[in-house]
Amino acid sequence: MSAPIFANAPEALGAAVAESLPGPLEAEIRAIYGHSPFYAERFPLHPAPLQWSCYREIPVLTKPEIVARGPQAFFPDYAEVERGFAAKRYEYEHTSGTTSGPMTVIMEEGWWVAQTRRAYRTHPALAPYADRAHRKCVLAPVGCSSNLCPYEDHPFPHRWFEGTVYLNLSSDPFAFPEAEWDRIVVELQAVRPEVLEGEPVYLSLLARALRQRRVAVPSVRIVILTYGKASAQHGRRIAEAFPGAMQVDLYGSTEAGYLFVGDAFADNSQVIDANAFIELVPWGPAQGSGPARVENVFQILVTTRGREAMPLLRYHTGDIVQRCADGFRMLGREGGLFFRADGTLLSPADVDAVLPAGFACWHWSFVQTGPTRWDFHYVADETAAPPEIEAALAQLVGGGARVTAFRRKSLSPAASGKFALLKPLAR
Numbered sequence: 255m256s257a258p259i260f261a262n263a264p265e266a267l268g269a270a271v272a273e274s275l276p277g278p279l280e281a282e283i284r285a286i287y288g289h290s291p292f293y294a295e296r297f298p299l300h301p302a303p304l305q306w307s308c309y310r311e312i313p314v315l316t317k318p319e320i321v322a323r324g325p326q327a328f329f330p331d332y333a334e335v336e337r338g339f340a341a342k343r344y345e346y347e348h349t350s351g352t353t354s355g356p357m358t359v360i361m362e363e364g365w366w367v368a369q370t371r372r373a374y375r376t377h378p379a380l381a382p383y384a385d386r387a388h389r390k391c392v393l394a395p396v397g398c399s400s401n402l403c404p405y406e407d408h409p410f411p412h413r414w415f416e417g418t419v420y421l422n423l424s425s426d427p428f429a430f431p432e433a434e435w436d437r438i439v440v441e442l443q444a445v446r447p448e449v450l451e452g453e454p455v456y457l458s459l460l461a462r463a464l465r466q467r468r469v470a471v472p473s474v475r476i477v478i479l480t481y482g483k484a485s486a487q488h489g490r491r492i493a494e495a496f497p498g499a500m501q502v503d504l505y506g507s508t509e510a511g512y513l514f515v516g517d518a519f520a521d522n523s524q525v526i527d528a529n530a531f532i533e534l535v536p537w538g539p540a541q542g543s544g545p546a547r548v549e550n551v552f553q554i555l556v557t558t559r560g561r562e563a564m565p566l567l568r569y570h571t572g573d574i575v576q577r578c579a580d581g582f583r584m585l586g587r588e589g590g591l592f593f594r595a596d597g598t599l600l601s602p603a604d605v606d607a608v609l610p611a612g613f614a615c616w617h618w619s620f621v622q623t624g625p626t627r628w629d630f631h632y633v634a635d636e637t638a639a640p641p642e643i644e645a646a647l648a649q650l651v652g653g654g655a656r657v658t659a660f661r662r663k664s665l666s667p668a669a670s671g672k673f674a675l676l677k678p679l680a681r
Contacts (some may be wrong), residue, residue, distance in 0.1 A: 266527035425671030428664035461495035599652025
């Protein structure tokens with residue numbers, strides 16, 4: 255049986271011998287089985303060297319399964335975990351994501367910091383910050399960025415953790431009152447961060463707040479786009495507010511850690527090999543007149559590396575990637591992509607590509623409201639969408655689609671605080 259496709263560098267995966275798995279991958283799988291009884295209950299492993307046929311039989315792990323079983327299923331003695339919380343050997347986070355209900359993620363103390371450091375080392379612009387103290391500000395959904403309660407007004411010192419400041423206290427940046435933006439801008443000026451990290455919509459609206467207040471923050475050298483899918487419109491607004499700062503795309507999740515890193519909008523993201531093995535599963539429309547698969551477009555299955563608490567094996571993240579000449583492009587969530595009638599794929603990057611050069615907005619969302627009806631919602635202060643936008647988007651969708659553009663004062667995030675750029679009808 256042929257080996258699956260992996261996104262990792264060949265030297266990270268290791269060489270397979272005949273039909274057997276490469277040594278590093280098999281060692282990680284057996285370590286995961288050793289740490290967690292959860293996997294042996296689902297699919298017992300034999301002691302002989304693993305072959306690809308056996309690997310393919312290991313059931314794919316999904317978020318709904320983790321939610322249904324609960325974190326206790328990953329540990330032989332959950333009482334020991336409770337004692338670990340008390341002794342600060344374990345810590346936990348909650349994640350809601352966009353695929354199912356809330357999930358509790360338990361991690362050994364220091365794991366998140368260590369895998370973040372490994373992610374930084376993978377990218378040349380972030381590597382100088384991996385092993386030295388630096389100042390960083392984070393502006394993102396509260397549930398994604400920290401354990402801070404969004405219903406309490408935490409004073410500044412309580413939002414400073416080892417050089418990182420969490421700027422916002424709630425998870426809808428369109429609902430921040432002007433006094434809240436005043437506070438965020440003042441704190442940004444006071445901290446003078448070298449690194450600014452955030453959800454792209456939040457950072458775009460921060461750029462608007464800075465422009466309205468005629469404030470510059472020249473200390474920022476790196477802007478990390480993470481937590482959600484970025485539009486080129488977000489990138490341009492951020493670049494206007496932080497001229498000269500490099501934008502880096504850092505993809506991951508609370509439960510899996512950071513998985514890909516690359517230059518923003520450059521289609522050159524690489525796997526963070528020290529953090530995970532990334533299996534690529536060819537993906538395409540499940541039904542319809544188009545092809546069963548789209549060339550170079552994949553689901554990803556994640557196997558974490560070196561993790562003791564709640565390790566993940568063949569974990570289905572729900573995210574889709576496209577293989578490009580210089581690396582990978584993160585296309586977005588499975589439910590946030592659209593297949594045209596001919597089976598070709600429509601992604602947020604395609605929408606960005608047809609927006610006129612003179613059009614500028616702080617955020618947009620392209621929503622399907624019927625079989626052939628779409629609405630283009632956008633937030634802009636000075637620019638109304640020219641008539642040709644509707645025609646260009648209709649041609650992009652094809653199939654006789656009709657598109658109506660709406661200028662909005664705000665757009666609402668999901669319950670998780672994240673924003674979706676493309677919203678097709680539920681399949």
